[in-house]
Amino acid sequence: MTMARLVKALDLALARMPAISRGPDLVILGFHSVLDGMDDLRGQTLDPFQPLTLADLETTVSLLRARGFGFVNGRHVDRPETVRRAAWLTFDDGYANNLKAVPLLERLRVPFTVFVSTGYVESGEAYWWDVLHRESRRRNVPAGEAVRRREALKQLEPAAIRGELVAAFGEASLRPEGELDRPMTPAETVALSRHPLAEIGNHTHSHAILPVVAPAARREEITRCQSYLARLTGAPPISIAYPNGGFDPESVAACASAGLRNGVTCLPGRIAPWPVDDAQSRLTLARSVTLQHGRIERELNLSISPLRIASLLAERDRIRCLRPPAHRR
Numbered sequence: 001m002t003m004a005r006l007v008k009a010l011d012l013a014l015a016r017m018p019a020i021s022r023g024p025d026l027v028i029l030g031f032h033s034v035l036d037g038m039d040d041l042r043g044q045t046l047d048p049f050q051p052l053t054l055a056d057l058e059t060t061v062s063l064l065r066a067r068g069f070g071f072v073n074g075r076h077v078d079r080p081e082t083v084r085r086a087a088w089l090t091f092d093d094g095y096a097n098n099l100k101a102v103p104l105l106e107r108l109r110v111p112f113t114v115f116v117s118t119g120y121v122e123s124g125e126a127y128w129w130d131v132l133h134r135e136s137r138r139r140n141v142p143a144g145e146a147v148r149r150r151e152a153l154k155q156l157e158p159a160a161i162r163g164e165l166v167a168a169f170g171e172a173s174l175r176p177e178g179e180l181d182r183p184m185t186p187a188e189t190v191a192l193s194r195h196p197l198a199e200i201g202n203h204t205h206s207h208a209i210l211p212v213v214a215p216a217a218r219r220e221e222i223t224r225c226q227s228y229l230a231r232l233t234g235a236p237p238i239s240i241a242y243p244n245g246g247f248d249p250e251s252v253a254a255c256a257s258a259g260l261r262n263g264v265t266c267l268p269g270r271i272a273p274w275p276v277d278d279a280q281s282r283l284t285l286a287r288s289v290t291l292q293h294g295r296i297e298r299e300l301n302l303s304i305s306p307l308r309i310a311s312l313l314a315e316r317d318r319i320r321c322l323r324p325p326a327h328r329r
Contacts, residue, residue, distance in 0.1 A: 025272035026077065027069070027304050028088045028264055029060070030241070030289035033180075034101045038293060045177040047133040047150075051293045054104055059296050060089075061108050067304060073111040073199040074239030074262045078275035078282070086274070088113065090264060090287065092203060092241050094121055096184045105197060114192060115203035115241035115264075118228040119158070120183040126176040127183070127207070128153070128161050134177065135169040154244060157213050158206035186232055193233035200233055202226055202240040202260060209244045210251040219254045226258050238262060241287075248321055252283050267318055270304060284318050 033046055035053045040046070064071075069087040077088060089105075091098045094116035105112055120127060126134075129150060136146040153161050165173060176182035184192070193200045204210070204221040205228065213221065222240070230236040238261045242251070245266025255263055262282055269286030276282045288303035 025270055025306075026072075026086045026088065026274040026285075027064075027270050028090060028285060028287040029291055029300075029303060030090050030092060030264065030266065030287045031057075031291070032092050033095050034091070034097050035180075036100065040180055043177065043180070044137045045130060045134050045181040047129045049129075050289065050291070052291070053293055054101065056291075056293050056296050057101055058104060058108070060291060060300060061105075061110055063297060063300055064304075069304075071110045071112075073113045073197075074201060075199055076111070077239075077262055090115060090201070090241060092243075093117055093127060093207065094183050094189070094203065095127075096182050096188060097180055099184070099188065099192065102192070102195065102198070106195075109197075111197045111199070113199040113201050113239060115201040115239070116184070116189060116225075116229065117203040117205065117207040117243070118225045118232075119206040121186055121189055122228070124176070124183065124185070125174045126181050128158075128165060130181045131165050131169065131173050134181075135165075135173050154209055155212060157217065158208050189229075190232055193229075193235075199239065200229060200237060202229065202237040202258075204240075204243055207243045209246040210242060211246045211248045215250050218251050219257075222251075222254050222258050222260075226260075239264070240283075242266075245287075245289075247284060249323070252280060255283050265318065268303070270306065272306070284321075286318075 031052050032050055033052065034057065035041070035051060037053055038051060041048050041051060064087045069085045072086045072088050089110060089112045091112065091114045094114060098114055132150055132153065133146065153164060156164070189200065192198050202222065202225045205224040206221060208217070208221040210218045210221065226236045236259055238259070240255055240260045240262070241264045247263065247265060252263065256279055260283065262285065264285050264287040266289050267286050268288050268290070271286055276285070288299070290299045291303070292299070
């Protein structure tokens with residue numbers, strides 16, 4: 001058994017133990033695409049990472065409410081008087097398919113945040129990982145090889161990733177196949193920003209994994225997204241989700257300078273007590289991104305558990321990421 005599997009097994013056992021949360025605490029959950037049903041994936045236009053259906057989303061809300069949670073988004077995250085046990089639902093990238101969740105969340109009275117990579121909204125191109133998945137499947141590339149290529153591309157800057165895709169599959173491959181894999185349009189982004197339950201957040205301009213790009217490019221990615229959304233919606237975001245969860249001291253400092261107050265990572269954990277006092281911690285909040293179809297209740301129980309080994313390891317990793325490079329081990 002690998003170390004990751006061992007930690008998961010221990011955490012599942014701990015999650016079954018009775019534990020009392022003294023609160024106030026905050027759990028942040030991260031999602032990507034929203035599907036009507038799992039049949040949506042048959043067209044192979046979307047990378048099937050973390051599939052979530054509308055029914056899964058409704059189940060998530062119901063389970064959280066049954067466990068005593070209320071709901072917030074980034075605008076309320078530092079106001080404990082809003083609700084004692086809080087859940088923050090977030091959706092990364094800016095997929096147009098997220099819009100189908102709005103009527104459901106409206107009916108359930110649940111605030112939420114959509115983190116938008118504005119370069120895709122501006123260009124209308126499909127997200128690079130979906131292009132890779134779609135074109136790899138059409139060429140019968142073995143799944144393992146496609147995953148390895150995806151991880152290798154993550155080590156490149158956004159322009160280089162795009163260049164690799166064009167060289168391999170042609171410029172036409174960057175066009176979305178339909179409603180499922182396209183980004184929101186500028187008009188849709190504006191309309192969503194005006195919904196009383198919605199918050200629009202920063203996800204960098206080009207979906208840049210910030211530690212991979214040069215320091216000047218990190219600042220540009222963050223501020224360009226801020227400026228674009230401010231012009232489009234009338235207000236700059238106050239929350240950012242780091243693409244692929246990647247952050248470092250320079251990225252966090254750039255976020256603070258750009259006026260961002262909340263930053264969510266992909267490091268698992270529950271935030272207790274909240275609100276978080278210091279700015280650096282508030283810009284590196286833990287977030288669970290493991291809820292998916294077929295594993296909703298199990299992963300939710302892990303996400304809200306006060307007793308979790310993975311959370312301790314994640315906090316160690318968070319502190320390590322915030323150290324200057326010369327002091328990391």
